[in-house]
Amino acid sequence: MFRLNLMLLGALVLCALSLVTSRHQARKLFVELERETTRTRAFETEFGQLQLEQSTWAMPVRVEKIARENLKMQIPGPRRIEVVPGEAPK
Amino acid sequence: MTGGSAALKRAAPAPALPRFRAPIVFGILLLLFLVLVGRSLYLQWIDNAFLQGQGSSRYSREIELPAHRGRIVDRAGEPLAISTPVKSIWAFPGQVDATPEKLAQLARVLETTPKALAKKLEDGNDFVFLAKQVPPEVAERVAALKIKGVHDQNEYRRFYPVGEMASHIVGFTGDHDVGQEGIELTQQEWLGGKPGSRRVLINRRGEVVEDVESIRAPQPGRDLALSIDARLQYLAFRELKSAVEANRAKAGGLVILDAQTGEILALANWPTYNPNARNRVAREKMRNRALTDVFEPGSTLKPFTIAAALESGAVRPDTVIQTAPGSLTIGPNTIHDAHPSGALTVEQVIQKSSNVGAAKIALSLPPSTMWQMLSDTGFGAAPNTGFPGEVAGRLRPAKTWKPIEQATMAYGHGISVNLVQLARAYTVFASEGQLKPATLFKAGSSVAGRPVLKAETALAVRHMLELAVQPGGTAPKAQVPSYRVAGKTGTAHKLEGRGYTNKYVSSFVGFAPASAPRLIVAVMIDEPSAGAHYGGEVAAPVFSTVMGSALRTLGTPPDAPGDNVILPDSAAAIREET
Numbered sequence: 001m002f003r004l005n006l007m008l009l010g011a012l013v014l015c016a017l018s019l020v021t022s023r024h025q026a027r028k029l030f031v032e033l034e035r036e037t038t039r040t041r042a043f044e045t046e047f048g049q050l051q052l053e054q055s056t057w058a059m060p061v062r063v064e065k066i067a068r069e070n071l072k073m074q075i076p077g078p079r080r081i082e083v084v085p086g087e088a089p090k
Numbered sequence: 091m092t093g094g095s096a097a098l099k100r101a102a103p104a105p106a107l108p109r110f111r112a113p114i115v116f117g118i119l120l121l122l123f124l125v126l127v128g129r130s131l132y133l134q135w136i137d138n139a140f141l142q143g144q145g146s147s148r149y150s151r152e153i154e155l156p157a158h159r160g161r162i163v164d165r166a167g168e169p170l171a172i173s174t175p176v177k178s179i180w181a182f183p184g185q186v187d188a189t190p191e192k193l194a195q196l197a198r199v200l201e202t203t204p205k206a207l208a209k210k211l212e213d214g215n216d217f218v219f220l221a222k223q224v225p226p227e228v229a230e231r232v233a234a235l236k237i238k239g240v241h242d243q244n245e246y247r248r249f250y251p252v253g254e255m256a257s258h259i260v261g262f263t264g265d266h267d268v269g270q271e272g273i274e275l276t277q278q279e280w281l282g283g284k285p286g287s288r289r290v291l292i293n294r295r296g297e298v299v300e301d302v303e304s305i306r307a308p309q310p311g312r313d314l315a316l317s318i319d320a321r322l323q324y325l326a327f328r329e330l331k332s333a334v335e336a337n338r339a340k341a342g343g344l345v346i347l348d349a350q351t352g353e354i355l356a357l358a359n360w361p362t363y364n365p366n367a368r369n370r371v372a373r374e375k376m377r378n379r380a381l382t383d384v385f386e387p388g389s390t391l392k393p394f395t396i397a398a399a400l401e402s403g404a405v406r407p408d409t410v411i412q413t414a415p416g417s418l419t420i421g422p423n424t425i426h427d428a429h430p431s432g433a434l435t436v437e438q439v440i441q442k443s444s445n446v447g448a449a450k451i452a453l454s455l456p457p458s459t460m461w462q463m464l465s466d467t468g469f470g471a472a473p474n475t476g477f478p479g480e481v482a483g484r485l486r487p488a489k490t491w492k493p494i495e496q497a498t499m500a501y502g503h504g505i506s507v508n509l510v511q512l513a514r515a516y517t518v519f520a521s522e523g524q525l526k527p528a529t530l531f532k533a534g535s536s537v538a539g540r541p542v543l544k545a546e547t548a549l550a551v552r553h554m555l556e557l558a559v560q561p562g563g564t565a566p567k568a569q570v571p572s573y574r575v576a577g578k579t580g581t582a583h584k585l586e587g588r589g590y591t592n593k594y595v596s597s598f599v600g601f602a603p604a605s606a607p608r609l610i611v612a613v614m615i616d617e618p619s620a621g622a623h624y625g626g627e628v629a630a631p632v633f634s635t636v637m638g639s640a641l642r643t644l645g646t647p648p649d650a651p652g653d654n655v656i657l658p659d660s661a662a663a664i665r666e667e668t
Contacts, residue, residue: 027299034298045226048158048174055169055251060324075639 150302151292157283158246159267160311162260162274164320165355165532169251170260171274173267176247177229179220183211185239192237199231200224223247248274250365252320255327258378259318259357259477259530262365271376273316273530276478283311315532317353322346325639326356330613333632334360337596337618343380344614344632345513346640349607351537352517352526354475354510355640357381381473381480384506385614388582389443389564389625390599391464391502393519393551396440398463399451400547407437407550413446420494425449440554441563443579445501452500453493460496461488466542467515467525469507475530483507502582509597513612516599519555519576520607523548552576556604559630565598568630570638572648574604577633579625584617593617598629602637603649611637 056062067073133141162171179200188196190204193211197204200221210218220240221228229242248263250256261272268282269275286308291300326344334342346356359379363371377383399405416430427446431438439447452460464470470485484506491499498504507515514528517539524539543551555576559568565579577600583590599612613629613636622628 030300031298044158045175048172051169052172052174052249052251059251060321060328 149291149293150289151298152287152289152305153298155286155288155306155308156244156246157285157308157310159248159263159283160281160313162277162281162314162316164316164318164323165353166319167315168320170256170316170318170320171248171250173246173248175226176223176245177226177242178222178245179224179229179232179240179242181211181218181220181240183218183239186211187238188240192235195235196220196232196237196240199228199235252323253366254362254364255358256318256320256323257363257365258359258376258380259316260365262368272378272477273314276476277314281311281314284309317348317355317530317532318357319355321643322356322640323358325643326358326636327362329632329636329639330358330360333613333615333628336620337615337622337628338620339615339628340617341379342613342615343509344636345380345509345610345612346636347513347517347526347528347610347612349517349520349601349610350526351533352514352528352539353533353537354528354530355609357510357530378477378479379616380509380614381475381477382508384481384483384508385595385616386505386582386585387502387507387512387597388580388595389445389448389501390512390578390580390597391505391507392440392443392448392500393555393578394463394467394515395448395452395460395500396436396554397518397543397547397551398460399436399455400550401463401543402455402459404454405436405451407554408435410435411439411444411447411450413439413444413450416446418446418449418497420449420453420497423494425497437554437557440551440578441557441560443501443558443564448500449497452496457488457491457496460499461485461491463542464499464505466540467518468511469505469515473508473510473514473528475510475528477530480510481508483511502580503585509612509614512597512599513610516601516610516612518542519548519552520601520610521548552604555600559600564624565600565626565630565633567626568598568600568633568637570602570634570641572650573602573638573641573646574650575600575602575634575637576604576607577601577630579630581623581625594623596623596625596628598625598633600633600637602641603646605649608644608646609637609640611640 156175158175159173161169161173163169193207194204197207200207202221207220210220223245232240232242246267248267250260250262257272259272261274262270263274264270269278274281284306286304286306288304288306289302290298291302293299326346330342330344333339342360344356344358345354347353348355357378357380359377361375363375368376396405400407405411410433412433413427414430414432416427418425425445427444429442431442431444434442434444434447436447436451438444439451464485470483472480472482474480486495486504495504510528514526517526517528518524521539522545523541523543525542526537526539553576555578556574557563558579559565559575559577565577568577568579569575577598580595580597580599582595582597584593584595585591586593595614595616596618597612597614599610601607601610611633613632615628615632618628
């Protein structure tokens with residue numbers, strides 16, 4: 001009887017310790033998860049800002065201005081456009 | 091024994107305690123103890139709200155989970171409206187405790203003057219915003235100053251990358267990210283996010299250590315794809331703006347429709363406004379004229395009169411109509427042609443835009459036939475594009491028509507339309523007789539239209555519209571190199587008060603390539619005042635530029651390669667009025 005109790009006590013202590021460690025583990029993982037979630041949100045924010053920046057740089061007005069002023073490009077007049085009849089690709 | 095009794099005697103002077111005293115003390119102590127137990131039981135089981143609240147406030151927090159507003163993108167995914175997080179800096183002026191240097195530093199960070207800042211802080215004890223919607227970096231620098239009583243809060247700010255070019259369609263949001271105009275307003279339900287919250291446990295250092303419950307899951311707004319093509323929108327806007335300025339016009343509108351699906355690929359208005367900085371914008375400029383304003387279309391309506399006549403069998407394309415002497419008297423009223431001609435075929439009536447011819451054809455039809463055609467092609471009913479406040483225009487019931495009204499309606503007077511309605515009605519000629527629904531939202535590949543005309547009628551009118559842009563027609567300037575174009579001009583006198591004035595609305599509606607229509611472009615210039623006012627001179631060149639660039643942008647194969655454009659001298663072009 002006494003030996004059985006001793007064994008049960010040992011098992012109890014083991015269970016209690018494993019509970020403590022797993023609990024601790026869970027908290028640590030949770031903190032990590034929390035940190036990653038925050039990072040996700042920050043990345044989402046950054047993504048939005050980058051999208052905004054990209055579309056600002058790619059504004060047709062800006063592209064046209066650079067093409068006209070820096071690269072000295074112009075839209076060809078009707079007489080300078082030659083249409084090459086398309087051929088079906090082989 | 092005596093010694094023992096003496097000892098007893100010496101001890102005896104200690105007074106004997108009353109027998110009941112100990113039990114009384116014991117009883118009192120027990121009673122006090124019971125009171126304590128009772129109180130603690132009371133606090134534990136009955137009146138536990140206060141202490142539980144106190145306890146949880148030390149380790150449990152409710153965290154707001156932000157939900158951002160959905161983006162509005164064009165058909166290719168280019169952003170037209172996008173929300174990014176910003177912060178607003180606020181303070182309770184009474185609680186602000188800072189040295190003048192600190193305040194000067196704060197003013198510098200917020201890009202204001204110390205004086206302006208001090209004035210804001212003087213406003214008594216009320217809550218005051220020191221800066222609204224600043225970038226997160228600025229807020230961090232403010233937080234780094236560690237001024238007591240100055241706080242920040244998270245907000246979202248809406249940015250519109252294309253700015254004034256698409257502001258009439260997209261609209262804008264107000265302070266709390268709620269739509270106020272345009273698509274932002276009508277699609278609030280779809281775009282708007284609902285912030286959520288959850289309860290968590292925090293440790294001594296303020297880190298979240300455990301999720302307790304999710305009170306409300308955040309619902310981020312959904313993205314919305316419009317039918318707009320940002321490249322075409324830019325084109326439309328640029329050309330419209332330069333045309334309005336060159337003609338010193340009051341206003342203008344330009345719509346590009348997909349001829350196959352009826353989707354609105356571009357919709358530009360002038361005047362416009364910048365939705366990113368709209369503090370002092372007149373309401374006038376915010377109106378989406380192409381959908382919320384009506385005008386009398388003039389000759390751009392003639393093809394529908396002709397279509398009704400062809401459909402009912404009253405005329406054939408080569409039926410000859412006598413338009414001499416260039417005027418037609420109905421009761422007390424007389425209709426004029428700007429350039430009188432003699433006998434014209436039905437085709438030539440469209441090509442040369444003869445009012446008398448169109449009126450004679452219209453009068454050969456019962457009013458109900460003509461009304462049915464106009465109603466079937468979407469006039470007199472809101473186009474249902476999904477835009478708030480679009481108007482239906484006016485198409486009076488056929489029973490009330492007098493002959494003169496039926497005659498003027500043949501060339502687009504006595505009826506009012508908006509520009510999108512007009513462009514959409516032309517889908518029947520571009521799609522072999524089907525009226526396509528005009529929409530601002532991205533549609534699937536094929537859209538079922540409503541059959542309105544027989545295919546042969548639609549093709550016959552399309553041929554007439556091709557003649558109108560060729561030399562001998564009213565709008566040779568609408569030609570586009572390498573493409574076959576079909577279209578119709580309109581030059582309408584404006585109705586003001588009780589009569590017609592010498593102010594005009596010049597318009598052009600057309601589509602290309604005529605062999606397999608891809609795009610419909612409708613241009614409207616309101617009150618051109620730089621000399622020219624004919625649709626063929628004011629609106630047709632805009633159509634030509636926009637259509638040519640748009641077809642090239644979309645990579646539409648040319649259906650008339652080679653130099654097909656023959657521009658006659660401007661004096662030789664046939665002019666029309668209405």
